[in-house]
Amino acid sequence: MYEFEFARPTSLAEALAALKAEDAQPLAGGQTLIPTLKQRLASPSVLVSLSAIEELKGVRREGDTLCIGAATTHAEVAREAAAHYPALAALAGGIGDPAVRNRGTIGGSLANNDPAACYPAAVLASGATVVTNAREIAADDFFQGLFTTALEEGEIITEVRFPIPQAANYQKFEQPASLFALVGVFVARFADGVRVAVTGASEEGVYRWESAEEALSKEFRPDALMGLRMNPANMIHDIHGTKEYRAHLVGVLTRRAVAAARG
Amino acid sequence: MAQVSMTVNGKPVTGEVEGRTLLVDFLRNGLGLTGTHVGCDTSQCGACVVHVDGRAVKSCTMLALEAEGAEVKTIEGMANPDGSLSVIQQAFQDHHGLQCGFCTPGMVMSAAALLAENPKPTEAEIRHYLDGNLCRCTGYHNIVKAILAASGQDVSIAAE
Numbered sequence: 001m002y003e004f005e006f007a008r009p010t011s012l013a014e015a016l017a018a019l020k021a022e023d024a025q026p027l028a029g030g031q032t033l034i035p036t037l038k039q040r041l042a043s044p045s046v047l048v049s050l051s052a053i054e055e056l057k058g059v060r061r062e063g064d065t066l067c068i069g070a071a072t073t074h075a076e077v078a079r080e081a082a083a084h085y086p087a088l089a090a091l092a093g094g095i096g097d098p099a100v101r102n103r104g105t106i107g108g109s110l111a112n113n114d115p116a117a118c119y120p121a122a123v124l125a126s127g128a129t130v131v132t133n134a135r136e137i138a139a140d141d142f143f144q145g146l147f148t149t150a151l152e153e154g155e156i157i158t159e160v161r162f163p164i165p166q167a168a169n170y171q172k173f174e175q176p177a178s179l180f181a182l183v184g185v186f187v188a189r190f191a192d193g194v195r196v197a198v199t200g201a202s203e204e205g206v207y208r209w210e211s212a213e214e215a216l217s218k219e220f221r222p223d224a225l226m227g228l229r230m231n232p233a234n235m236i237h238d239i240h241g242t243k244e245y246r247a248h249l250v251g252v253l254t255r256r257a258v259a260a261a262r263g
Numbered sequence: 264m265a266q267v268s269m270t271v272n273g274k275p276v277t278g279e280v281e282g283r284t285l286l287v288d289f290l291r292n293g294l295g296l297t298g299t300h301v302g303c304d305t306s307q308c309g310a311c312v313v314h315v316d317g318r319a320v321k322s323c324t325m326l327a328l329e330a331e332g333a334e335v336k337t338i339e340g341m342a343n344p345d346g347s348l349s350v351i352q353q354a355f356q357d358h359h360g361l362q363c364g365f366c367t368p369g370m371v372m373s374a375a376a377l378l379a380e381n382p383k384p385t386e387a388e389i390r391h392y393l394d395g396n397l398c399r400c401t402g403y404h405n406i407v408k409a410i411l412a413a414s415g416q417d418v419s420i421a422a423e
């Protein structure tokens with residue numbers, strides 16, 4: 001790791017002030033950023049830790065919306081969202097391993113937008129709102145391709161607001177070495193339609209499978225997807241799976257998610 | 264350099280660290296607690312697992328300064344006060360849950376965190392909980408047996 005200074009503010013206002021320094025960067029759980037620093041792929045001047053800022057933590061329900069502070073760990077979401085949004089809690093409880101879940105946070109995962117990460121699928125399928133210190137960003141506008149988001153320099157996520165669906169499920173086909181999703185599909189059914197988001201599969205990052213959404217909005221059954229195929233053209237191709245394999249998995253996992261969401 | 268203070272295995276400690284000093288480096292080089300191991304550079308092997316405020320974390324993936332004011336427990340803090348092995352450690356010995364021993368400190372700390380949360384885990388729950396602890400020697404079966412035994416359960420239910 002290159003040298004950097006370290007700050008651990010206790011309020012959002014202090015954190016934002018510290019982030020004004022040139023090449024300052026927020027540190028959340030460090031489960032992505034610390035390995036990146038070890039490889040010398042990042043060289044911040046100051047790391048501004050979010051771990052002591054209580055106002056960025058916690059799970060709270062407001063009517064039909066579940067609000068999760070950006071610095072809430074995966075383990076906390078797994079425990080505290082279970083009674084409100086079980087599919088989201090199960091997703092959080094399936095990220096990485098227990099030690100990763102005890103440090104890693106929802107804000108860090110979304111800001112990072114790894115093409116194989118789990119949370120982006122939940123945020124996009126739920127039509128959640130990403131709240132920052134400056135504005136509210138709709139999920140459809142937030143994710144902008146591999147490791148790219150709508151966040152501006154120095155802007156930090158403070159909270160994520162999830163509309164709670166009538167039924168939902170996340171199916172993750174785990175890549176056993178990295179523990180990330182080889183492919184993951186999140187299906188969420190709302191009164192006004194179904195949303196389907198796919199992670200791990202596309203070279204453009206998390207995306208909505210619109211033809212599946214249309215079919216499932218008419219009829220919420222696995223059979224409604226018969227005959228629908230994902231085009232493998234833009235799929236990721238690596239030693240863990242070909243484009244065709246990933247395209248096939250998208251269909252299989254979507255059907256499984258619908259079957260599980262129907263209960 | 265900055266000063267950091269925390270409680271390690273019940274004792275208050277203070278030391279000088281850089282911003283980039285990892286918790287594992289502070290434990291090993293700063294405090295001489297070399298029981299916590301480093302087995303990878305990618306946050307994947309779990310040899311470095313310690314407890315911070317009662318929760319299992321990878322000490323190679325946490326800055327020492329992030330542990331300011333925390334209660335840290337390492338493998339050196341696991342034995343009974345009279346120096347005899349704790350139930351979990353003894354079960355690893357009895358059931359041959361280790362060969363070279365490199366992964367063992369992390370395995371024992373993860374096992375202790377699991378049993379604190381879930382005192383009678385099933386075999387499947389044990390295997391799932393150890394997702395982030397890699398062992399290159401044992402093939403895991405004897406580790407699973409040791410944890411079943413430490414939780415007072417029949418070890419013969421574990422697959423051979």
Ligand SMILES: Cc1cc2nc3c(=O)[nH]c(=O)nc-3n(C[C@H](O)[C@H](O)[C@H](O)COP(=O)(O)OP(=O)(O)OC[C@H]3O[C@@H](n4cnc5c(N)ncnc54)[C@H](O)[C@@H]3O)c2cc1C
Nearest residue numbers: 028029030031032033096104105107108109111117118157
């Ligand atoms: C072994 C292992 C297995 C894993 N498995 C999975 C998995 O199965 N699924 C999965 O989804 N993820 C997985 N992860 C990644 C994990 O979920 C990380 O916790 C997550 O990607 C990053 O969150 P963090 O809180 O650790 O962020 P950090 O690593 O601290 O930060 C990541 C990035 O986000 C920025 N950032 C952090 N917080 C904010 C904020 N509030 N606002 C703006 N920017 C911010 C940082 O500056 C940095 O650029 C795994 C990681 C490891 C090490």
Ligand code: FES
Nearest residue numbers: 302308309311323
């Ligand atoms: S040393 Fe491998 S995970 Fe920490």
Ligand code: FES
Nearest residue numbers: 362364398399400
């Ligand atoms: S006993 Fe050698 S790595 Fe586990």
